[in-house]
Amino acid sequence: MRRIAKLLSLSLPALLSVGVASAQEAAPAVTPEVAFIFNSFLFLVAGMVVMFMAAGFCMLEVGLVRSKNAATICLKNISLFAIAGIMFWLIGYNITYPGEFNGVFGFAGAFWGGAGEADLETGYAASSDWYFQMVFVATAASIVSGTLAERIKLWPFLAFVAVLTGVIYPVQASWEWGAGWLDGLGFSDFAGSTLVHSTGGWAALMGALFLGAREGKYGKNGEVAPFPGSNLPLATLGTFILWLGWFGFNGGSVLALGTVEAATQVSDVFIKTNLAAAAGVLVAVGLSQVIYGRVILPFALNGAIGGLVAITAEPLMPSMPLAAFIGGVGGAIVVGGVPLLDKLKIDDVVGAIPAHLFAGIWGTMVVPLSNPDASFGVQFLGVIAIGAFVSAASAIVWAVLKYTSGIRSDVEHERDGLDMGEMGLSAYPEWPSDTVTTAPATPAAGSAPGAAPVGA
Numbered sequence: 001m002r003r004i005a006k007l008l009s010l011s012l013p014a015l016l017s018v019g020v021a022s023a024q025e026a027a028p029a030v031t032p033e034v035a036f037i038f039n040s041f042l043f044l045v046a047g048m049v050v051m052f053m054a055a056g057f058c059m060l061e062v063g064l065v066r067s068k069n070a071a072t073i074c075l076k077n078i079s080l081f082a083i084a085g086i087m088f089w090l091i092g093y094n095i096t097y098p099g100e101f102n103g104v105f106g107f108a109g110a111f112w113g114g115a116g117e118a119d120l121e122t123g124y125a126a127s128s129d130w131y132f133q134m135v136f137v138a139t140a141a142s143i144v145s146g147t148l149a150e151r152i153k154l155w156p157f158l159a160f161v162a163v164l165t166g167v168i169y170p171v172q173a174s175w176e177w178g179a180g181w182l183d184g185l186g187f188s189d190f191a192g193s194t195l196v197h198s199t200g201g202w203a204a205l206m207g208a209l210f211l212g213a214r215e216g217k218y219g220k221n222g223e224v225a226p227f228p229g230s231n232l233p234l235a236t237l238g239t240f241i242l243w244l245g246w247f248g249f250n251g252g253s254v255l256a257l258g259t260v261e262a263a264t265q266v267s268d269v270f271i272k273t274n275l276a277a278a279a280g281v282l283v284a285v286g287l288s289q290v291i292y293g294r295v296i297l298p299f300a301l302n303g304a305i306g307g308l309v310a311i312t313a314e315p316l317m318p319s320m321p322l323a324a325f326i327g328g329v330g331g332a333i334v335v336g337g338v339p340l341l342d343k344l345k346i347d348d349v350v351g352a353i354p355a356h357l358f359a360g361i362w363g364t365m366v367v368p369l370s371n372p373d374a375s376f377g378v379q380f381l382g383v384i385a386i387g388a389f390v391s392a393a394s395a396i397v398w399a400v401l402k403y404t405s406g407i408r409s410d411v412e413h414e415r416d417g418l419d420m421g422e423m424g425l426s427a428y429p430e431w432p433s434d435t436v437t438t439a440p441a442t443p444a445a446g447s448a449p450g451a452a453p454v455g456a
Contacts, residue, residue, distance in 0.1 A: 032120040035258030042266070043128035046252025049245055050135040054081045056241030057142035061149060062427075063235025064298070064350045066227060068417020069150045070427035076145050076154065080161045084138035087166035088112075092137060093130055095170035097178045123256065132252055136196050137165045139249070143200025146350035148207050150227075151214050151414050154422050156407040160397055164203055168393045172199060172386045187382040188374040191253035193313035193363035194383055199390050201357025204348070206394040210402050213347035215414055224342050227349075230428075232297055239301040243277055246308045250315040269315045273308065276315070276327025280307020283331040291335075298351075302338070303331030305355040310363035317370035326366055330359040361387075 058077035062070045093112045114127050141161045148157065173195050175182040189195050216225050229235060250273045256262035284303025288296040310330030311323055318326060337354025346353070364383055368374040401407050413421025420426065 030258055035123060035256075036120050036125070038258040039123050039256050039262075040125040040128040042252055042254070042257035043124060043132040046248035047128070047132040047135050049248025050132070050139065050252065051081075053135075053242055053245030053249070054078075054138055054142060056238045056245055057139075057146070058238070059241065060235050060238030060301075061146045061350055063231040063233070063238060064146070064229035065149050066417070067230035067428050068419055068426070070230060070419065071425060072154065072418040072422050073145070073149060074427070075423065076157060077142065079158055080141045080145060080165075081138045083158060083161050084141055084165040085134055087162055088134045088137050088170070089130075090166065092166050092170040093133060095167065095178075096133065096173045098174060123258070136192060136249075137169050140169050140196050140200035140203070141165055143197065143352050143356045144204045144207060146352045147204035147348045148211055149349040150418065151409050152207070152211055152407055153405075153409050154418075156401045156405050159401060159405075160203075160207070160394075163397050164394070168203065168390060168397075169196075169199055171393075172389055175386070176382070182378075182382050182385065185378050185381070186373060186375065187378050188314065188367050188371055189364060189382070190314050190316060190367075191250045191312045193309060193360040194386055197309045197312065197356040198360035198364070198383070199386065201353050201360060202387055202390040203394040205346070205353050205357060206391055206398055207407075208346050208348060208353070210395070210398040211407055213345060214349075215411065217347050218342075218345045229298075235301060236297070239304055243304055243308065246273055246277070246312075250312055254316070265316055272315050272318060272320060272323035273311055275320055275324045276307040276311035276330065277304045278307070279324040279328035280304050280310070280331030280334075283307075283328040284335050287332060287335045299335050299338075302334045302351055302355060306330035306332075306334035306359040309356055309359040310366075312360070313363040314367040314371055314374075319370070322370060326363060330362060333358045333362055 054077060058074060061073045061077065065073055089112055091107070091110050094110070095107050098107055112130060114130075119126070141164055144161070144164070145157070174180045176187055176189055176195055177183070214227065217227065218224060247270050251266045251269045254262060254266045254269060257266060280303040281300050282303070284299045284306070285295050288294070288299040307327030307330040310326050310333075311318075315323070334351060334354040337358045338348075338351050341348050341351075341353060348354070361383055365376065365379050367379055368376050398407065409418060409421060417426075
């Protein structure tokens, strides 16, 4: 498996000789026990940081939906994380890492049960790896939540999350991280621009197509109604939490901390991840000024997410200027992607499809610019194969749900808010109720600048 092979290359060979402080002075040797402890420590701490991204997604989405839907968003986000934890334990992990791989689908059996006694040859505690991989699955599910907000029923959404986290995500992840056919061809996705973010984006896109737009969002003559978010400070806080979480997302994907070389690589990944996010923000700020004549906060937040997603496919190999360039283009992509979806009348409440799907494809396709072991042809094949599989599988699940239980909330519930419709409560009981308003589209993008969506 490529991820395990990378880990071993940064731990076991270095047990005898690790990096040097200079050409003449060798660092002290690292024992197997020390490498095992530090590698496991990286998985656990990085996993906890990535778990905190669940709070970031939740706060970002809550801030960008109308107040009458805020409590439902909170319920969806804590529920999807719980479902991801159960489904990845039940079958997901053993699909992602099936052991002996056969074809495009492998399965090592239900109920992952750990590895018993510590095995120093692996270089890490088996449970630490399971935890780190599990929080990645929850991230993919969170992407779907933001896109479909304000009009999807709770239980059908949670049913889709169970299939996504238990089967759809693990199958395509196994093709690369589980030593599957894409890994054999040389496909490269360091921390999941495609395997995590584009997967969530494709699933969200299919859901949006089956679900339809919110009532009153698009007019007959092409006008787009602005639905301003209820709390932009909260959305900003969520973005900062996600930015922080990405250091665990990308840094932890080095998969080792037990040597001088590994520690240096983790540090380099942190810096390049930060540069990409910062460039994404600044490009989005500049573009919003040029397009709309003023700087728009939601696009700045969007730019950070787009930059982070773009650099996730390869945050180690690029030079620092190249990392900034990759992130900057990611920010530009999401700023352009939001009005594109509006023109197509695809209602993405928080802009997750541009931020995760479009920017994820960009980040995956530019990996060969810095990684000589990757090729544009194989990268393209991986993007297309994963996109086709996730889209087809998601469409089947959405179709089944739509024509059985139904996925769209009642018109009355949508108008009054899903908080009252689904749960009979309000997130802000002292606030006035939101109303649906219709306003003419802006000439440049089709969405009111003050209510421009943001990537989640």
